[in-house]
Amino acid sequence: MQVNNIKVAFIGLGVMGFPMAGHLQRHGYPTCVYNRTTGKAEAWCDTYSGTYGITPAEAVADADIVFMCVGNDDDVRSVVYGDIGVLANMKKGSTLVDHTTTSAELALELAQVCERQGLSFLDAPVSGGQAGAEKGALTIMVGGNPTVFSNVEPVMNVYASAIQHIGSYGSGQRCKMANQICIAGVLQGLSEALTFAQSADLDIEKMLNAIKHGAAGSWQMENRALTMAEDSFDFGFAIDWMRKDLGFCLEEAAKLGVNLPLTEQVDQQYNKLQARGYGRCDTSVLIKQFDTDTKPSSST
Template sequence: MSKVAFLGLGVMGYPMAGHLRARGGHEVTVYNRTPARAEQWVAEFGGRRAATPAEAARGAEIVFCCVGNDDDLRSVTLGADGVFAAMRAGSVFVDNTTASADIARELAAAAQAGGFGFLDAPVSGGQAGAEKGILTVMCGGSESDFDKAEPVIGAYAAKVALIGPAGSGQLAKMMNQICIAGLVEGLAEAIHFGKRAGLDILKVVDVISKGAAGSWQMDNRHATMNADQYEFGFAVDWMRKDLGIVLDEARRNGARLPVTALVDQFYADVQAMGGSRWDTSALLKRLEG
């Protein structure tokens, strides 16, 4: 059992922290910007609620974080009452936020100066994966910090891998989002085409999902897309945030991402339709008008 802290109890962080407590058996202190959410978590899982990020981090061996964006990260780490001022020597900060590679490198340097470790460790698997404790975690950092954190991360993950130095986890997550963007648009177009052709979509997908066209998106989203159901899952707003990070990085490294850029604009169309909180599979909604 380890003494850990978890910052950020959103739709992902809440169950992830829960698995650290219930499945991992760790001593967990939580912090959330909205205290009522932290109080709810403590009532459900036990543990302790802290009033500030720094308070949550005091004495912790590993501090986990899952917040919204780069600015949120700076606030809970480097800001007033931020955790970096309270991290003890030899501890590790594990950032599960999907953020930029630049902020990962910035925080890794600050952690090194403070005498503790840092892993950028964004996750894939969505809310369902977080609730089931079967996320995929892509890490950037040193092997020694990874070796300390990996057994604890395993409480909420099915796959954990060290990709490379600081920033590598975020870059791997960008690749993940590039793949998802293209897959969802392809699935949306296929279902749209099949409907126009008068085919039974469920029968067709049952067949083609067993071949080379098969994917997680096809297995888990085709039925809800066919039923025009989108009030769940990974929101379009979040995907546009992630794709914005991808496209910013591509401008820096010279990568050409024409399909990703196009799908990002398709998601902007979905937002304009009022679908900011719809699941990313709502790309079909755009095609059907």
Template sequence: MAKVAFLGLGVMGSPMARHLAKKGHDVTVYNRTRAKADAWVQANGGVAASTPREAAAGQEIVFACVGNDDDLRSVVLGEDGAFAGMSKGAVFVDHTTASAEVARELSAAADAAGLHFIDAPVSGGQAGAENGALTVMCGGDATTYAKVEPAILSFAKASRLMGPSGSGQLTKMVNQIAIAGLVQGLAEAIHFGKRSGLDIEAVLDVISKGAAGSWQMENRGKTMNAGKFDFGFAVEWMRKDLGILLAEGRRSGAHLPVTALIDQFYSDVEAMGGSRWDTSSLIARLER
């Protein structure tokens, strides 16, 4: 078992850190709001730290799951950042969905400080975090990844090294492109079926057994049909991710016309008051 720190105790980070503690790892936590860290320790044991630097001191692995590139830099760099407290040879594992650019930047900063960095965004949403069933996509050095994979599997059902620094973030972008297109297609299919007078539950039951079947259909089809969007991955989070990947697409010369259009559809959902609705709420835009 390892001595670890976890920075960021939001809807994803809190259960991920809890799984580490349940597996027997010695966990120190940090959260921008100290009361949340204290509550986590009261429920799960371990220690709460006042700064990322304090949390990272003496740890073998420092995990983080925060909001965006700037949030990540704020807990990593500077006098009170994690890098300032980490011992030579320690590993920083970042589960934030962020840009490949910031992953490469922080990897270079880690190398200069005698540290190691793995970008490791996750898929599976809040339910996956709660159930310890996330999928983790990693970028970095193979030897370093091998050191941290057992700890990652405390809260993941699958983890894989995808290539050098930034590759985990790029793989997460591929994931989000695929999801966005699939959810829009499912929304239009259900909307069409309803307008055509079909029994949608029966339709979903039969087509899910064929080539149209997907995780989204199995897990969100019925709730989309019922207009229930009060769970899962929020629209505002998806828009953040789509903004990151569309910017990366412009840099790489990738053509993403459908993804850009769906980002605008999500903007429409936000205008309807749906920022915190589940991403399956694309159907609400069609039925307004």
């Protein structure tokens, strides 16, 4: 039953987009979805009682806000441009919101194209992973016009626990880069700490209970340390995707003349782990840099 006058479209029904679009529909925003694999769109409609379009253009026909959450820059361009892309059929005055983690350059590009077509744009990458999307507890970092942000924020609240407007176009993506840099550093430190503790024959659970509430504590320690020690790495965000994100970080840093030695180190370790077959394991598999296994463990 419709309880909101705002109609939305959601492009991309991966592990993040599927539940995010579901939250919109369940909170009374009539939602039309598009996914490259039509069967996924049909499954979403069966789950949430929304509608779907055969093309991106068809999905956005009546939308006031169009959300996207796909894989990378090329994926975004593939659903945005062309005769069947979203820009071919978005109505004047509507807003395009990109939740994909992309380059800052793409955010600026889309902002300029939208402006020429009488549309608004926000770059709004998210953090929190599949679990955050399913629970409606994502963190969203937003770049763009503050008035447009104020209009869209109440809608995004249905799948977020924290939303912050950062600044102008591209600043949302740059904030996400800072987020990924922090995660890379924390995971490297956690990997070294666990390797040290195991070598010292410490009780890992007791060690973590002793330090996680102090200055060393982090989300990664709370949620991944024990599973890392148990050699289990099947928790969502794969290192294949992390390397994509760290690539954006390093490219942007080079443009800014900033040196990121730890980020470079972690990226190199992930590269080696990919070569060993760990590409689809989650980012906490970084601890595997310290062993000599040549194959992923059976727990993955």
